[in-house]
Amino acid sequence: MTSLRVGVAGALVVVALVLQVAVFPHVAWEGVVPDFCLLVVVAAALVRGPEFAAALGFFAGLMLDLAPPADHVAGRWALALVVVGYVAGLMRQDTRTPATTVVATVAASSFVGTSVYALSGIVLGEPVGSFGDLTRVILVALLWDVLLTPLVLPGVMRLLARLEPASAR
Amino acid sequence: MPRRPDAFDERAARSRLRSRMIALVLACLTLMTLDHHPGPGSPLEPARDAMGSVFGPVESGTSSAIRPVTAIGNWFTTRRRMQDDIAELQSENSRLKAQQATSQYQRNQLAEYQGLTSAADTLRQALVPAHVVAYGPAQSFSRTVTIDAGSAAGVAPDQTVLNDDGLVGRVLRVTRTTATVLLIVDTESVVGGRVGASMKVGFLTGRGGLGDHGTLELQLVDQAAAPAEGDTVVTWGSKDGAPYVSGVPIGRVTAVYASLRESSQRAVISPYVDFGALDLVGVVVPSGTHSDRGLIEADGTLR
Numbered sequence: 001m002t003s004l005r006v007g008v009a010g011a012l013v014v015v016a017l018v019l020q021v022a023v024f025p026h027v028a029w030e031g032v033v034p035d036f037c038l039l040v041v042v043a044a045a046l047v048r049g050p051e052f053a054a055a056l057g058f059f060a061g062l063m064l065d066l067a068p069p070a071d072h073v074a075g076r077w078a079l080a081l082v083v084v085g086y087v088a089g090l091m092r093q094d095t096r097t098p099a100t101t102v103v104a105t106v107a108a109s110s111f112v113g114t115s116v117y118a119l120s121g122i123v124l125g126e127p128v129g130s131f132g133d134l135t136r137v138i139l140v141a142l143l144w145d146v147l148l149t150p151l152v153l154p155g156v157m158r159l160l161a162r163l164e165p166a167s168a169r
Numbered sequence: 170m171p172r173r174p175d176a177f178d179e180r181a182a183r184s185r186l187r188s189r190m191i192a193l194v195l196a197c198l199t200l201m202t203l204d205h206h207p208g209p210g211s212p213l214e215p216a217r218d219a220m221g222s223v224f225g226p227v228e229s230g231t232s233s234a235i236r237p238v239t240a241i242g243n244w245f246t247t248r249r250r251m252q253d254d255i256a257e258l259q260s261e262n263s264r265l266k267a268q269q270a271t272s273q274y275q276r277n278q279l280a281e282y283q284g285l286t287s288a289a290d291t292l293r294q295a296l297v298p299a300h301v302v303a304y305g306p307a308q309s310f311s312r313t314v315t316i317d318a319g320s321a322a323g324v325a326p327d328q329t330v331l332n333d334d335g336l337v338g339r340v341l342r343v344t345r346t347t348a349t350v351l352l353i354v355d356t357e358s359v360v361g362g363r364v365g366a367s368m369k370v371g372f373l374t375g376r377g378g379l380g381d382h383g384t385l386e387l388q389l390v391d392q393a394a395a396p397a398e399g400d401t402v403v404t405w406g407s408k409d410g411a412p413y414v415s416g417v418p419i420g421r422v423t424a425v426y427a428s429l430r431e432s433s434q435r436a437v438i439s440p441y442v443d444f445g446a447l448d449l450v451g452v453v454v455p456s457g458t459h460s461d462r463g464l465i466e467a468d469g470t471l472r
Contacts, residue, residue: 017224021303021315022231031307031445051186058193065200066213066220068228069305069313069349071341074213075200077309082193114308121310124201127356128310129377137307 005163009052012040012156013060017067032137034144035110036152037064041081042088042109043156046097047164050089057081073124080116084109097157103149110145114138209326209342218344225302225347229317232302236448281449284333286465288451294414295458296331296451296465297322302347304447312355312375312383314338316450319346323458327412329404332450335418335441336360336404340452348452353419354383354444361405362387362419362438369394370405373419373438385420385438395434396422402438414453 016036024033037060045053061078064070091097091105115138121128128134204213211217285298299318305311318324320343330337330350338352351358358375364387371389387402389395396402400422406415420440427434454460456467 014227018227018231020306022228023235025304025306026235028304028307031304033304033306033308035306035308051189054190054193058196061197062200063220064309066217067224068217068221068344068347069303069315070217070309071305071311071313071349071351072309073201074204074216075197078200079194079197082190082197086190117308118310120201124205126310127377129356133377137310141308 008159008163009040009044009056010059012159013037013056013063016040016060017063020064021067021069029140029144030136032140032144034148035113035141036148037061037077038081038084038109038113039106039145039148039152040156041085042106043153044160045085045088045109046092046102046105046153047157047160048089049092050086053085053089054082055085057083057085072121072126076117076120076124076126079120080113083116084113087112102153102157103146106145106149106153107142110142111138114141214342217342221342221344221347221349225315225317225319225344228303228315229300229347232300232317236300281333285449285451288331288333290467293467294453295456295467297324297454297458297460297462298449298451298465299324299348300449301350301447310377311357312352312377312444313341314350314352314447315347316350316452317347318452318462319343319348321345321461322452323454323460323464324348324452325454329412329414329417329453330450331417331453332442332447334443335420336413337442337444337447337450339412350450352383352444353385354440360385360413360419361407362402363405363415364389364396364422365401365403366397367394367400369396373402376437383440383444384423385440387422387436387438389434389436392434395425396436398422398425 016039020033020036041053041057041060044056058078058081061081064077065072065074088105088109091101118128118134200213204211282298285296297318299316301314302317303315305313324340324343326340326342328340330339336353338350338358341349341351353360353373354375354377356375356377360373361370362373363370369389369391371387373385373387376384376386387396402419402422404413404415404417404419407413418441420438422436423439424437425434451465458464
């Protein structure tokens with residue numbers, strides 16, 4: 001069961017990554033695409049809590065850092081998504097998560113994720129663009145993520161909840 | 170009988186979470202330290218290669234599956250832009266309308282390939298045709314794309330990538346079936362350029378920028394010379410054509426300003442290539458390269 005759970009979560013991340021780099025750039029606003037990987041990590045956090053989500057965030061971030069066409073210092077998205085997994089995991093509730101909480105968590109996670117990524121770039125001396133571009137990217141990414149939440153999160157959360165071990169419910 | 174969780178269990182769970190978080194954050198920091206200078210010397214390069222050979226085919230497959238759909242979108246944006254100067258382009262517009270009635274997509278592709286063929290002919294260079302299959306998200310603040318030609322097609326790092334409009338970028342790394350290309354609008358990209366009108370040489374640096382608003386900055390080596398607005402800039406070229414061959418059009422000077430601090434003239438270059446809608450590109454390879462696909466030879470013939 002554990003291996004199935006890990007396999008499904010991994011497959012979700014791979015699908016998210018392909019959507020993010022190969023499909024959605026065609027409808028992107030100035031190159032900003034929805035963070036599907038981040039949405040999967042947030043869904044995992046709301047269903048399974050911070051521990052699982054942070055580990056999944058590390059895996060998803062590593063994929064984003066290494067899969068082509070990425071060319072930044074590896075570990076930057078990994079760090080951003082580990083933080084997202086942890087923060088979003090703190091919002092998990094034992095009962096069914098209300099829709100408003102889900103949307104608020106996605107919005108906060110998107111802001112935190114892109115900001116942590118940009119900050120790590122500033123620390124490492126990698127290019128992050130001007131302040132205006134930076135804020136615009138963060139805001140547009142947040143808008144994208146919130147817009148896609150009703151389409152992505154319910155399905156992913158239901159899938160992950162079905163695979164949850166009975167003892168943890 | 171199952172025991173109810175008590176305060177002790179909770180504390181244990183919390184300390185386990187804390188130690189796992191510390192481990193994950195340390196792992197990230199280790200990765201960043203190891204990869205501090207991405208490039209051929211990085212210890213993570215084998216991992217990048219492996220990911221490239223796994224994800225490259227997936228990206229190519231996805232991209233070719235959705236290409237007919239995205240081509241429709243391209244056609245609409247092209248038309249919208251044309252409407253800006255409708256008087257000048259009315260005849261062209263009606264031709265496009267006629268094309269819509271016939272097989273729009275194939276015709277566009279044919280025109281693109283024809284453009285690439287004539288580019289090969291003008292530059293006297295052999296080209297490997299390739300499609301852009303994946304784009305780096307703007308959230309990553311770097312301008313890179315994946316193309317669906319790799320070492321099997323004869324592509325190698327530090328080769329010039331162009332399309333029928335002008336210079337696109339250079340190859341950073343290759344796997345067997347894909348290659349990662351650094352676009353010239355990336356802030357880490359530097360291209361040697363030559364102003365067509367005065368033959369003065371200089372360096373073009375990407376200024377980042379989002380979407381198709383990417384621009385370049387030109388600084389001439391001769392600091393007394395000032396390029397004029399509207400001048401064209403072409404590549405200057407390096408030894409053995411790596412990373413850039415000479416004579417590829419880059420863009421047009423749109424603004425000139427004096428930098429007081431460095432007492433030099435800088436110019437803003439608007440590139441000919443529309444980086445928001447990249448599709449078919451060509452990689453400049455040595456003539457006679459062994460390739461797994463049709464090669465556009467220097468005289469414009471397909472081989």
